[in-house]
Every structure is written in structure tokens, then in C-alpha cells.
Amino acid sequence: RKEVEQDPGPFNVPEGATVAFNCTYSNSASQSFFWYRQDCRKEPKLLMSVYSSGNEDGRFTAQLNRASQYISLLIRDSKLSDSATYLCVAFEGGGADGLTFGKGTHLIIQP
Amino acid sequence: NAGVTQTPKFRVLKTGQSMTLLCAQDMNHEYMYWYRQDPGMGLRLIHYSVGEGTTAKGEVPDGYNVSRLKKQNFLLGLESAAPSQTSVYFCASSATGRQPQHFGDGTRLSIL
Secondary structure, X not given: OOOEEEOOOOEEEEOOOOEXXXXXXXXXXXXXXXXXXXXXXXXXXXXXXXXXXXXXXXXXXXXXEOOOOEEEEEEOXXXXXXXXXXXXXXXXXXXXXXXXXXXXXXXXXXX | OOXXXXXXXXXXXXXXXXXXEEEEXXXXXXXXXXXXXXXXXXXXXXXXXXXXXXXXXXXXXXXXXEEOOOOXXXXXXXXXXXXXXOEEEEEEEEOOOOOOOEEOXXXXXXXX
């Protein structure tokens, strides 16, 4: 059974700090990866795609390690508004049911 | 710029009642999905569709039916609601199976 595993947290981090969390995937054939953000009682929203060479979007950096089968998300200079649950997603090929969501990591930024 | 719209936003049903949740997208996406999200369980795929007139079962299809009569709409039906179907339901759409999915803002359903 395909699995995407995340530490559920919560991660309690002071404002302005850097925080990183990982996500592991079980299927070595997984082709593409994403990070989603979900605020409390809201829908998941795409934060960023994860590229093989790593990619950055402002304060957010995503990296992929295929050898160890994990992806990571780094948030620099964290803001109160970064408090949310971050979902890791892997596309494993095949049809429309090839996308697997992790259960999410809960991040709390404290003033 | 509506994206994915779900109706209703909230609903309370009695056990045994039936209802239909509507999802509409205006992005001309081929793929549409229905998920449920429960505490500690993450998102679980109920049914999905890869185009108008097609549907397929996901991870947890029992107790639900779907229809995709028009490309922009994907309906989720509960024929005889059970308390175990109390959940938050999300609809999503994507251009292809590997593209990121765009979610609606959810339907909170309680079955008493």
C-alpha cells in the first residue's frame, strides 16, 4: 500500500525562526511531489511543487531526496500567518488515483 | 474567478436520509475528485472522474455514488446516510492526474 508519512507535530516555533520538516514516501517510482497548506477548517491549497533540483519560493524552500525517499520543506523567517497544517503529496503514476496525501504536519508560530 | 465551488457548505441529516453534494469547476479540468477528511485520517479519496461520463472508485467508495453528466459538475450522493459518514467533504479538480489539484472550500456534513 502506498504511503506518505509525516510527523503530525505540532511544531511550536517562535516567530522569526527557521523551521523544517520532512515527509517520507514508500513508492520509489513516485514521479512528482507537492506541498499543500491547510488552515484550520479550510480547504488544502497548493503551496509549491517540489522539483528534483530543489526549488525556492520566497521564504519557502522545498527539496527532494530520491535516494532516501523524502521531501522537505524549509520555512525561513517564520510569520504568525505561517501557522497551518502542511500536507505532503506524492504522485505515483497511473491514473487519477495516483496522488497520495500525507496526513499533515501541524505548525504553530508563536509570537 | 470561482475555481471550484461546493454546495451546500453545511448540512445536518438524520440517519437514513439521502442527499446530493454538488461540485462545480470553471477551469475546464478533465479530472475531478471527491474526498472526505476526518480527524487523524487525512484526506481519503471516495470517487473520481477522468472526464465527462466517467467515474471510478477511490479508497473509500462504500455508501456513496457519483455522477459526471457535465464536464464542469461532479455530484456526490449519499443514498442512506449513516453516522459514520459525518465528515468534511472536499471536491477537487485538476487538468491531468499528475497536476496539482484545486480544492473547493468543503461541505461539513453531520449525520445524527
